Amino acid sequence: MTTSRIRMSSDDRRKVVAPRFNPQRLDTARRRRGWSRVKLAQEIEISSRMIRAYEHEGRHPTVETLDRMVDRLGFPRPFFEADDLEEIPAVGTSFRALSNLTAKERNQATAAGQIATAISAWIDERFTLPEPDVPSFPEVDPETASLAVRQHWGIGEKSVGHMLRMAEVHGVRVFSLPRECDSVDAFSFKLGRVPFMFLNTQKSAERLRMDVAHELAHLVLHWAGKSQGRTEEHEAAQFASAFLMPRASVISHAPRNGTIKDIVAAKHRWRVSAAALTYRMHKVGMLSDWRYRKTFAYLSRRGYRTSEPNPIAPESSDVLEQVYRLLREDGVSRAEMASQLLIPPAELSSLTFGLEAMPEDPAATAAAKPAWEGELAATHAAIDRRRRFRAV
Numbered sequence: 001m002t003t004s005r006i007r008m009s010s011d012d013r014r015k016v017v018a019p020r021f022n023p024q025r026l027d028t029a030r031r032r033r034g035w036s037r038v039k040l041a042q043e044i045e046i047s048s049r050m051i052r053a054y055e056h057e058g059r060h061p062t063v064e065t066l067d068r069m070v071d072r073l074g075f076p077r078p079f080f081e082a083d084d085l086e087e088i089p090a091v092g093t094s095f096r097a098l099s100n101l102t103a104k105e106r107n108q109a110t111a112a113g114q115i116a117t118a119i120s121a122w123i124d125e126r127f128t129l130p131e132p133d134v135p136s137f138p139e140v141d142p143e144t145a146s147l148a149v150r151q152h153w154g155i156g157e158k159s160v161g162h163m164l165r166m167a168e169v170h171g172v173r174v175f176s177l178p179r180e181c182d183s184v185d186a187f188s189f190k191l192g193r194v195p196f197m198f199l200n201t202q203k204s205a206e207r208l209r210m211d212v213a214h215e216l217a218h219l220v221l222h223w224a225g226k227s228q229g230r231t232e233e234h235e236a237a238q239f240a241s242a243f244l245m246p247r248a249s250v251i252s253h254a255p256r257n258g259t260i261k262d263i264v265a266a267k268h269r270w271r272v273s274a275a276a277l278t279y280r281m282h283k284v285g286m287l288s289d290w291r292y293r294k295t296f297a298y299l300s301r302r303g304y305r306t307s308e309p310n311p312i313a314p315e316s317s318d319v320l321e322q323v324y325r326l327l328r329e330d331g332v333s334r335a336e337m338a339s340q341l342l343i344p345p346a347e348l349s350s351l352t353f354g355l356e357a358m359p360e361d362p363a364a365t366a367a368a369k370p371a372w373e374g375e376l377a378a379t380h381a382a383i384d385r386r387r388r389f390r391a392v
Contacts, residue, residue: 034108094223095184116198120173130168159269210272213244241280245276258281279292334356
């Protein structure tokens with residue numbers, strides 16, 4: 001059967017209203033780029049009043065205006081025509097250093113989070129991931145809660161070899177933050193029973209591990225619909241320190257009143273920064289106030305607060321790596337996966353630790369291109385094999 005494609009004249013594109021358009025997705029794409037309505041209006045040469053009408057008053061743009069949105073925002077046309085994305089909970093979402101974030105920075109991060117939930121749903125349709133198993137201890141002090149989680153997960157006081165993997169094994173969906181969100185340390189939330197965590201991979205490996213433990217603290221202590229402020233941040237910091245460095249383990253193995261050299265050597269047992277171990281040793285009574293202040297001052301002078309001595313290898317997502325490996329076996333490229341998700345391949349990469357299903361090649365990219373640049377989305381055969389795997 002032969003199909004024909006109707007081509008519109010330039011005049012028609014200026015007049016004909018786009019038949020399919022989702023205002024929520026326009027709002028998401030605009031926030032993801034860090035743009036205000038005024039900025040978007042300037043970019044596509046219309047009034048900001050019209051942008052508000054598109055997002056909140058049920059107006060549809062013309063085909064020409066929608067094409068400009070596609071071009072300037074960098075998302076494919078089908079992205080703006082699909083169903084609503086999940087909304088990030090307004091209450092219960094934890095942001096590190098929230099008071100230092102601008103509305104633009106927060107909006108950009110939550111928009112990335114919305115897109116990541118769509119990636120997560122796509123993966124869940126094709127793979128069986130670990131079930132959520134993050135206990136809740138909202139009325140327990142951070143130190144006790146950290147031990148309770150360790151007991152619940154059966155790890156006792158052992159050092160955690162791979163913190164990100166530990167979270168994923170227990171059902172946390174972990175994604176990376178795009179570079180444009182580098183002012184955001186990390187954030188987390190729950191959608192129903194499923195916990196999500198977003199990490200800034202521009203940091204040192206030691207700080208990233210601490211961020212995972214910090215966001216785990218929010219999921220354990222604070223997620224139940226509670227606004228979060230400085231008190232909650234302090235509690236999360238206490239939990240993270242205690243979770244990565246249990247009191248009994250530190251007392252048994254850390255160098256009491258040790259030198260900087262001793263601390264730098266000992267930090268590898270817990271895979272934390274020299275500053276984090278120094279703080280914990282002081283907290284459990286192994287460093288006097290005077291030695292603690294002196295040690296921290298020395299760490300700062302040597303630049304060890306920002307550039308870690310003898311750094312550990314960075315951690316990445318074990319679940320996403322396995323997903324991509326299985327997709328590669330099925331011959332599914334990153335470009336095709338992105339096409340099915342209706343997002344640019346670069347967006348997918350930025351949220352999944354830069355991992356790829358398989359190396360890109362010109363043929364694969366060309367085949368996927370019509371699905372996110374043309375007027376009609378190309379259809380791709382869904383992966384019909386539902387895989388089960390365990391993150392180890």
